[in-house]
Amino acid sequence: MERGVKSFDMQHRIKASIFFIVIWLGLSTGAAGRSTDADLLSIYMDNHSSAEQTDIHFSFNKNVTFRYFLLDNPQRLVVDLDDTHLGMNLKDISLLDAPFSKVRHGYPKPHVLRIVFDLQRSVFIRSQKTQNNQVILHVTTTKPGKLQPLIIAATPMRNIIVLIDPGHGGKDPGATGPHGTREKDVVLEISKQLYHLLEREKGMNPEMTRDKNYYVTLRERLKKARSTKADVFVAIHADAFKHAHASGASVYALSLKGASSEAARWLAEKENYSELGGVSLNGKNDLLRSVLIDLSQTATISASLNLGDEVLHQIGRVSRLHHHGVEQAPFMVLKSPDIPSILVETGFLSNPQEEKRLKDPIYQRKIAEAILSGLREYFYQNPPPGTWLASHVESLGEHKVAKGDSLSSIAHYYHIGTDALKKENHLKSHNIRVGQVLKIPKKG
Numbered sequence: 001m002e003r004g005v006k007s008f009d010m011q012h013r014i015k016a017s018i019f020f021i022v023i024w025l026g027l028s029t030g031a032a033g034r035s036t037d038a039d040l041l042s043i044y045m046d047n048h049s050s051a052e053q054t055d056i057h058f059s060f061n062k063n064v065t066f067r068y069f070l071l072d073n074p075q076r077l078v079v080d081l082d083d084t085h086l087g088m089n090l091k092d093i094s095l096l097d098a099p100f101s102k103v104r105h106g107y108p109k110p111h112v113l114r115i116v117f118d119l120q121r122s123v124f125i126r127s128q129k130t131q132n133n134q135v136i137l138h139v140t141t142t143k144p145g146k147l148q149p150l151i152i153a154a155t156p157m158r159n160i161i162v163l164i165d166p167g168h169g170g171k172d173p174g175a176t177g178p179h180g181t182r183e184k185d186v187v188l189e190i191s192k193q194l195y196h197l198l199e200r201e202k203g204m205n206p207e208m209t210r211d212k213n214y215y216v217t218l219r220e221r222l223k224k225a226r227s228t229k230a231d232v233f234v235a236i237h238a239d240a241f242k243h244a245h246a247s248g249a250s251v252y253a254l255s256l257k258g259a260s261s262e263a264a265r266w267l268a269e270k271e272n273y274s275e276l277g278g279v280s281l282n283g284k285n286d287l288l289r290s291v292l293i294d295l296s297q298t299a300t301i302s303a304s305l306n307l308g309d310e311v312l313h314q315i316g317r318v319s320r321l322h323h324h325g326v327e328q329a330p331f332m333v334l335k336s337p338d339i340p341s342i343l344v345e346t347g348f349l350s351n352p353q354e355e356k357r358l359k360d361p362i363y364q365r366k367i368a369e370a371i372l373s374g375l376r377e378y379f380y381q382n383p384p385p386g387t388w389l390a391s392h393v394e395s396l397g398e399h400k401v402a403k404g405d406s407l408s409s410i411a412h413y414y415h416i417g418t419d420a421l422k423k424e425n426h427l428k429s430h431n432i433r434v435g436q437v438l439k440i441p442k443k444g
């Protein structure tokens with residue numbers, strides 16, 4: 001199926017049409033530089049007007065040690081560069097569209113060059129040191145809750161790929177409710193809702209094993225997980241039981257028991273597994289391959305259980321639960337050895353009340369939202385390396401309090417508890433003031 005326009009592609013286009021202002025002045029002569037000092041050769045700014053972000057690029061003729069901080073009254077961004085000499089004219093920097101009113105410099109200590117940017121409003125800063133003696137400061141003016149993804153130059157960050165697997169389809173209707181509702185139809189609707197929510201979710205891209213009413217074999221579903229390079233596999237089903245009163249949602253992960261024999265079966269299809277979680281299986285003998293697959297599967301099951309916990313917890317907020325823990329079963333569709341996989345039973349179609357609810361688009365959306373929240377909770381704590389989310393989570397070191405912020409809004413934004421935030425900053429009450437810099441504790 002066609003993917004919609006992804007936020008990452010959008011950023012790319014923004015990046016491509018960046019308005020570059022390059023300031024470049026030759027080395028000044030006769031100033032008080034030491035021959036061992038680095039020269040600040042140029043500063044240029046990328047203005048991402050639609051992302052309310054400016055990247056300040058500093059170029060030097062050698063590597064420098066630097067620090068930056070924000071000061072109040074008036075608000076300003078201060079960058080200190082050790083053993084550095086100003087080798088350019090700051091007056092030539094164009095501040096058009098940037099959140100600065102003026103740029104100046106000084107030497108607070110011998111051989112420490114200080115560049116001061118007078119700010120027109122509160123900003124959030126993140127720094128990045130690149131190769132080629134460059135330093136980039138990402139400056140964004142957006143308030144928490146709407147913080148835009150920060151773009152790291154040179155290394156595009158990939159999005160997490162969520163493969164949604166609506167159960168059954170085509171000749172396989174799955175369960176049927178007392179009023180004729182078919183599982184294959186309701187789970188497709190819930191899956192589509194989840195797909196649309198994920199299309200709008202920063203840092204995540206959805207894929208589906210089927211987007212219409214057709215039959216897909218279990219093997220094809222697993223293959224799709226590999227071909228889409230999915231980070232996570234979410235199968236969506238609805239239950240049925242001989243007793244009409246059975247009710248509630250459940251979440252399943254693979255049981256270890258079913259895993260080993262399946263690993264052996266996978267082994268028969270070697271072309272599927274030339275590589276596992278980045279480890280090449282080529283040239284390994286069958287026994288070693290089997291051990292590697294088992295090890296990977298064990299780690300994957302543990303990740304699946306954690307993910308399942310988060311999803312179950314979120315579903316518990318909108319639905320009755322059939323069972324209050326993640327259950328384990330040797331479902332074939334959960335057997336990707338290196339992709340965390342869960343199966344969500346969204347409710348019992350055999351229960352007339354639940355059948356009615358499962359058909360209701362509003363309830364379907366609630367379930368989809370709960371699954372999304374669970375994915376978010378899990379991936380904020382376990383971001384795959386190289387993803388936008390990983391870089392975003394790592395950047396959450398400090399937060400400068402802006403107008404309208406409250407302790408709880410900040411805690412909510414960073415997906416941490418208010419108490420953890422209070423404790424980290426030794427706060428006795430909920431009172432915070434604009435401009436105060438809070439430490440953001442690591443989750444976990």
Ligand SMILES: [Zn+2]
Nearest residue numbers: 167174237238
């Ligand atoms: Zn099913």
